[in-house]
Amino acid sequence: MSLSEVEAATESEQVEQPAGNLRKEAWKRLKRDPIALVGFGLIAFFVLVAIFAPLIAPYAPDAQPGRGMITPTNIPGPSAEHWFGLDASGRDEFSRVVYGARQSLLVGVVATLFGMAGGLLLGVLAGAFGGKVDTVVMRIVDIMLSIPGLLMAIAIAALLGAGLWSVMIAIAIINVPVFARLLRGQMLAQRGSDYVLAAVSLGVRRRPIVLGHILPNSISPVIVQATLTLATAIIEAAGLSFLGLGGADPRVPEWGRMLADTQRYLASAPHLAFFPGIAIVIAALGFTMLGERLREAIDPKYRR
Amino acid sequence: MLKFVVRRLLQLIPILLGLSVLLFVWLRALPGGPAQALLGERATAESVARIEALYGLNEPWYVQYWKFISAAVQLDFGNSARTNRPVIEEMSRTFPATFELAIAALIFAIGIGIPLGYYAARKYGSWLDNLSVSGSLLGVAVPVFFLAYILKYVFSVQLGWFPTQGRQDPRVDADHPTGLYVLDGIITGNPEATWDAIMHLVLPAIALGAIPLAIIVRITRASVLDVVHEDYVRTAEAKGLWERTITRRHVLRNALLPVITVIGLQAGLLFSGAILTETVFAFDGVGRFIAEAISNRDYAVLQGFILVIAAMYVVVNLLVDLSYGLIDPRVRVR
Numbered sequence: 314m315s316l317s318e319v320e321a322a323t324e325s326e327q328v329e330q331p332a333g334n335l336r337k338e339a340w341k342r343l344k345r346d347p348i349a350l351v352g353f354g355l356i357a358f359f360v361l362v363a364i365f366a367p368l369i370a371p372y373a374p375d376a377q378p379g380r381g382m383i384t385p386t387n388i389p390g391p392s393a394e395h396w397f398g399l400d401a402s403g404r405d406e407f408s409r410v411v412y413g414a415r416q417s418l419l420v421g422v423v424a425t426l427f428g429m430a431g432g433l434l435l436g437v438l439a440g441a442f443g444g445k446v447d448t449v450v451m452r453i454v455d456i457m458l459s460i461p462g463l464l465m466a467i468a469i470a471a472l473l474g475a476g477l478w479s480v481m482i483a484i485a486i487i488n489v490p491v492f493a494r495l496l497r498g499q500m501l502a503q504r505g506s507d508y509v510l511a512a513v514s515l516g517v518r519r520r521p522i523v524l525g526h527i528l529p530n531s532i533s534p535v536i537v538q539a540t541l542t543l544a545t546a547i548i549e550a551a552g553l554s555f556l557g558l559g560g561a562d563p564r565v566p567e568w569g570r571m572l573a574d575t576q577r578y579l580a581s582a583p584h585l586a587f588f589p590g591i592a593i594v595i596a597a598l599g600f601t602m603l604g605e606r607l608r609e610a611i612d613p614k615y616r617r
Numbered sequence: 618m619l620k621f622v623v624r625r626l627l628q629l630i631p632i633l634l635g636l637s638v639l640l641f642v643w644l645r646a647l648p649g650g651p652a653q654a655l656l657g658e659r660a661t662a663e664s665v666a667r668i669e670a671l672y673g674l675n676e677p678w679y680v681q682y683w684k685f686i687s688a689a690v691q692l693d694f695g696n697s698a699r700t701n702r703p704v705i706e707e708m709s710r711t712f713p714a715t716f717e718l719a720i721a722a723l724i725f726a727i728g729i730g731i732p733l734g735y736y737a738a739r740k741y742g743s744w745l746d747n748l749s750v751s752g753s754l755l756g757v758a759v760p761v762f763f764l765a766y767i768l769k770y771v772f773s774v775q776l777g778w779f780p781t782q783g784r785q786d787p788r789v790d791a792d793h794p795t796g797l798y799v800l801d802g803i804i805t806g807n808p809e810a811t812w813d814a815i816m817h818l819v820l821p822a823i824a825l826g827a828i829p830l831a832i833i834v835r836i837t838r839a840s841v842l843d844v845v846h847e848d849y850v851r852t853a854e855a856k857g858l859w860e861r862t863i864t865r866r867h868v869l870r871n872a873l874l875p876v877i878t879v880i881g882l883q884a885g886l887l888f889s890g891a892i893l894t895e896t897v898f899a900f901d902g903v904g905r906f907i908a909e910a911i912s913n914r915d916y917a918v919l920q921g922f923i924l925v926i927a928a929m930y931v932v933v934n935l936l937v938d939l940s941y942g943l944i945d946p947r948v949r950v951r
Contacts, residue, residue: 348751348754452631452632452635453635455632456632456635456636456639459632459636459927459930459931459934460636460923460926460927460930461884461885461886461888461889461926461927462885462886462889463888463889463890463893464888464889464892464907464923464927465923467892467911467919468640468643468919468923471647471911471914471916471919472643472646472647544757544758548758548760551760551762552760552761552762552889552892552893555760555762555893555896556893556896556911557911557912558911572760572762572763575766576897579766579769579770579774580770580774583770583774586763586766586767586770587767590760590763590766590767593760593763594755594758594759594760594763597757597758597759597760598754598755598758601754601757601758602754605754
């Protein structure tokens with residue numbers, strides 16, 4: 314620690330300061346961590362491909378440049394013309410994988426944001442009010458957690474009918490209890506701390522204490538969880554689409570359904586399974602790596 | 618301890634009741650109601666009315682709910698719209714298959730995960746440690762169905778070491794008294810059927826066990842790292858105990874506590890994964906049946922299966938909690 318940092322630390326009287334310092338330190342550790350950096354690189358790659366898909370992909374996702382070249386037993390694999398080969402309808406697999414990044418990113422981000430928002434709401438309610446509210450909210454959370462994730466997502470998607478929005482909502486809902494439980498635990502832990510006691514004794518009212526003091530100090534693990542949830546959301550979305558619950562328009566490429574469609578051609582055209590699968594792995598791995606390392610950087614338990 | 622068990626059992630009641638309400642509402646909230654959902658979009662008003670009368674859907678909701686609950690506790694979940702057989706019969710056919718698959722996946726995950734996590738922690742920072750850490754990161758990022766495809770393509774299609782699908786070669790003459798094919802082969806004294814069932818299990822079990830494996834490696838490693846820095850391990854080392862004794866009596870016994878919890882928590886993950894794994898390998902279990910129920914709008918099947926799976930999941934979690942209370946007396950006090 315440099316002299317100026319020591320001075321800054323001793324001079325600071327504000328209660329939020331330690332959290333700020335912790336975050337700064339976590340950020341510093343993260344910047345030196347190769348796994349976190351690779352994760353970040355993979356995420357950047359994935360996001361850029363999604364954004365610039367029309368510029369990267371040589372064909373439209375529903376164009377059939379290889380029409381007429383395809384028979385059920387002969388689906389051409391990778392070539393100079395078609396980097397990832399052609400699919401069973403004569404479409405350019407590379408273009409479809411590239412465009413698929415858009416669906417995947419969209420579903421992942423929207424589902425995670427909605428799930429986090431719902432979880433934050435329930436968690437804050439339970440953590441701030443305690444007592445009966447807490448009991449009711451946590452019972453709801455328990456019930457939701459008693460159904461295995463994918464199974465619940467299937468039930469919800471079936472309720473809403475197959476489609477992109479159903480997938481997003483289904484995945485958002487199965488992640489609500491995770492965030493709710495996490496935030497409640499954090500808030501309960503913060504509630505007993507000295508700075509809250511100080512604020513209470515100064516006569517600060519409940520809402521500013523919860524929103525201004527407890528919530529900001531509880532949020533770090535939520536950010537970590539959100540990063541990890543992005544990875545699982547992408548995988549779950551692919552799983553739902555694999556089971557036929559994804560988007561209704563077959564012209565819009567989704568990695569999960571692309572994998573499902575190859576089921577019959579696995580022996581003759583393995584490239585149709587390989588490329589969309591690798592795409593899912595890259596996207597999910599990026600968020601997993603960054604999220605795990607973020608967790609370790611923030612949580613003092615992991616420091617050795 | 619008894620008080621602890623009773624308290625935990627009582628906590629199950631509101632969860633299971635809430636679950637049944639949720640599923641009851643779910644079936645009735647399906648677009649156009651359950652009869653419409655069953656018949657599809659081109660159903661006529663008469664056929665909808667006929668189905669509603671047949672399943673009692675025209676009665677008041679409280680009567681319907683009472684019938685649903687009293688039937689459910691007797692394990693009567695109606696008939697499958699697709700196979701036209703009682704849902705309970707389909708369950709007794711498919712659950713043993715998935716149970717067998719899940720056990721095989723857990724044996725794979727635990728058998729490799731705990732030793733690997735342990736040695737990774739003991740050789741902290743070595744290539745083995747780095748490999749298992751990056752492997753466990755990769756493990757949770759690979760979708761189950763993609764891994765299943767890779768395994769199937771490489772080891773079944775290309776190398777031909779394992780069968781591509783199913784649970785048993787139809788040419789093998791085998792009896793199935795329990796529905797657990799490996800066990801069936803053993804008790805009927807049929808080594809050929811046993812071996813065939815095992816070969817059919819290998820690839821699906823690896824695909825299904827990959828994520829639990831990754832998680833078990835990570836938790837074991839973290840937990841062993843925690844424990845080896847404890848004072849009692851240093852004391853044991855200082856008093857000159859054998860390495861093996863320290864490992865067995867002091868390190869592993871304490872480090873495995875969180876691992877047991879995590880293994881218990883995998884139950885839900887295994888069910889989710891089984892839906893996808895079984896689809897790829899055409900493995901005739903719960904997961905494949907559910908996947909087919911989805912595409913055939915067989916909602917009575919979905920309702921019954923989800924209720925039973927969730928109930929089993931809750932009970933498994935309870936057992937994990939109880940075993941935790943048995944091993945660690947501190948848990949009982951809370």
